[in-house]
Amino acid sequence: MRNKTTILLSLFAVICMVIIGCSSGSNSSLSGGNWVGLSGASATVNYATLTGIITDENGQPLENVYVRILSASMVTDSAITDSTGRYQISMPSGVYTVTIQRNGYASVIEEVVLAAEEVKVYSTSISTAAAPTEPVNANIIGTVLLNATSEVLPNITVALMKDGKALATTTTTTEGKFIFQNYTTGMYSVSLSDADNKYVPTTYVIHILNDGKLSPELPKLYLSARTIEEEDTEVYYDKVTGTIYDDFSKAPLQYVKCSIKGIGDAVSDLNGKFVFDRKFLPETYDLTLERNGWTTLTTSFTIRQQKADPTKTEMVPATLTYFLSQNPETNKGAISGRIVNEITGKGIPGLIVRLYPYYYESFTNVVSETVDGKVIEREEIIDGWTLRGNPYPIVSTRTSSDTDSVASLSGSFRIEHVEPTTNERKYVVYVGVANTGLIATETVRSGFKFYVPDSNNASQVHCFDDVVVTKNITTYLHNFDLPNYDSPY
Structure with a gap:
């Protein structure tokens, strides 16, 4: 009887040890380690390495390129290239989508297959993106x-x-x-x-x-x-x-x-x-x-x-006061102007000046009408200039104050490095008081929305809504027509 009891207790102890071993194994991490199942077999997650160098179209290495790797099961990781354009990512074996992104460049998306313990070299070049027509994230x-x-x-x-x-x-x-x-x-x-x-x-x-x-x-x-x-x-x-x-x-x-x-x-x-x-x-x-x-x-x-x-x-x-010189850029234009009190002829200092893009948009609208009992459809062109919703200024500045050296420049402003206008884009220059901006009024024509400057803006001093800029030339704006006035620009 004692022998049977001893055998049963020993068997019970072995079973407990197996159960405890299985339980502790199930809590082990799968990341780069082993775990033991009920069968006692060992399963290993084998990682692969993806590395390479990202260059521009001229073969020069690019720093701060964002490299992201993503599997169908949403396993993901990322890296940022160093000053030599190099990156490195370690992931479990599998099929992944690699996305290459850098500000100002066209993104590249490729599929790669990583085998267990493989060191795969994936290097590529990315090209400069086309100039955007709207602000880009x-x-x-x-x-x-x-x-x-x-x-x-x-x-x-x-x-x-x-x-x-x-x-x-x-x-x-x-x-x-x-x-x-x-x-x-x-x-x-x-x-x-x-x-x-x-x-x-x-x-x-x-x-x-x-x-x-x-x-x-x-x-x-x-x-x-x-x-x-x-x-x-x-x-x-x-x-x-x-x-x-x-x-x-x-x-x-x-x-x-x-x-x-x-x-x-x-x-x-x-x-x-x-x-x-x-x-x-x-x-x-x-x-x-x-x-x-x-x-x-x-x-x-x-x-x-x-x-x-x-x-x-x-x-x-004791006082930090600095004057920055404009740095002209080939094939860009500039806008200069002066805002004065039309009664006294004196310049108005401290006004806010903001430059906004103004876009030409054209839509084709199908119009149905009945002629002699027959329904006839014709195309109607709806076009016009629009600020495209909530307008975003390209740049802001203020009109200048009188100075001891150049008193006549009070009320003056200047904006450099402006892209020349085209048939699809020109500019609006808003001048107002305090920290204000252009307000757009929505107009609807045949179901299409256009946004134009709001002439009832109480903060507005003046608005130039048809500003044309030519490369290497300064466009001069003013809100007055005074005799014998010689523009300093």
Whole structure:
């Protein structure tokens, strides 16, 4: 009896061990590991590697190309090419669709088959996309580096914002890369920080242009390691501000990107003013000013302790005022103008000026009518100029104020790098007060919608709705007809 009991207990123990073994095996990860089923057989997930180099049509390697791989069962992964155009992705064996995307280039979609433990090389070239007729969405891809050594920084928190609103957050990869997908044109703030608080939080500005490209094209964002805690020193300069003007018209320049390496970016507002709202330790800082259509300016300023009172600081120069020169581009046009008080003849400063595209559209409408008892159909052409719904300005600026050197330029404005008009596209130039924009009125003709400038816009001072631009020529606009007035343009 004792032997039977012993045998039964031993058998029970073996069964329990098998059950426990099966249970623990079912919780094992399938990712790159083994698991044991009831049969005791070992199943292995064998990964393959997809790698290659992405180039342009001239064979030059392209950085920041987004490579995405997707299976029919929605297994997916992605990578971003480095400065040599190289990428690498590891996935289980199978059939995948590979999508290659880069801002300003035509996408490529291919099917690849990955065998177990295979290292498959898939390299391809992508071609520059045709110039878009409307604003194009884009991916915001960049690299985060250490300011002192330019080494890439992984695990940095990257937050995307626009107009003060948080849009998305991500973390940099082991290569220091980050991506935000499919965003519309405009100015975006990218804030960098880290969980361990080893680096000074920094904000940069990235601009998605109407053609879907980024400015800067290959964003490299720098973080500085914390060396001196700002709260540990009483000697610092609080908030750096400055103003930027167009050198030609003396009008304030909006949307100028102002960069201080290791500190971050700021963007000039409608009055040409930029602000770095943080504490600056005593040292010399390099400042770069950039805007499409104007020559980039690199300058510097110094924060130093005052000789009379070393506990206080001062900035040299004391006022940061800069004038950017236009950078003419072959085969592009320009628009200059002046808005004056038609009674006094004096220029009106501080008005907002915005440029909008105006499109010609044509529709074919089939009209039925009865003639002599018979129904006859004929085609009717419905055409006209339209703002295409909620209009989006290509660029904004302000009319200039009087200056000591050029008082006659008050009320002047200038817009550079304008695409020449065609039979299908011309421009509307809106001039208004405060931070306002063009309002479109919807009109319906035979069921087709057209959008034209609203003449009842209370904020509008003047609207030029038939502006033609010719390559290498400046189009001059004014809201007056004064005798003996000699245009400075």
